[in-house]
């Protein structure tokens with residue numbers, strides 16, 4: 250157990266250092282969905298807070314989207330037991346998805362609205378950075394998503410400006426593979442909040458889930474695929490692509 254968690258701590262520490270994610274005096278607002286990734290993120294940050302040479306403050310936020318299948322209470326109890334400060338904000342997202350007839354593809358609207366509520370609270374508590382639980386597999390899937398949909402060669406950056414405002418968004422687990430997070434999570438007794446009302450639909454027909462499955466399949470033929478993709482994301486060769494902005498043309 251200690252090994253998986255220790256590995257995760259090392260990868261997280263490395264990413265935090267590489268992308269200068271945390272500065273002295275930072276007020277960090279952590280998005281906690283109650284899923285394994287953000288729960289692990291909060292444990293990693295708490296540990297980092299005890300050991301890092303820089304001083305920073307941690308605040309948690311959970312957006313209760315109002316889905317029938319989700320109950321935030323177990324998360325509140327877990328947070329209290331672990332001494333995590335957490336603010337639960339009830340947002341009428343489930344209702345708005347139906348009202349706007351977005352139930353065929355609910356994710357885009359759901360995450361846009363959630364972002365709005367999170368940013369509102371970040372402003373209220375004067376947070377410097379919003380911390381999200383995206384990991385290496387999420388970055389790989391996002392990269393493929395941009396490529397396959399023709400929306401550009403990009404992914405979720407490790408330290409980027411959030412919605413063009415002053416708040417930065419950081420992703421300390423960007424080097425961490427999902428399976429390592431899951432192994433490290435085994436000894437923890439994370440609470441079960443349930444599932445969003447669209448979980449089954451997203452699992453069977455959502456693009457993100459489809460690409461996750463594709464990457465799993467490809468891993469058999471390309472061992473170490475996630476690591477290689479991460480390596481490529483850190484080694485851009487614009488001169489070998491077709492964007493004229495980066496080419497020296499006469």
Ligand SMILES: Nc1ncnc2c1ncn2[C@@H]1O[C@H](COP(=O)(O)OP(=O)(O)OP(=O)(O)O)[C@@H](O)[C@H]1O
Nearest residue numbers: 280281282284285286287310311312380381382383
């Ligand atoms: N309801 C929420 N309230 C607060 N933050 C959230 C919420 N949902 C997602 N987030 C934040 O956004 C990140 C990405 O969300 P997404 O739904 O893509 O995550 P996920 O891969 O299912 O991760 P997790 O296991 O943390 O739920 C989460 O790791 C978390 O930091």
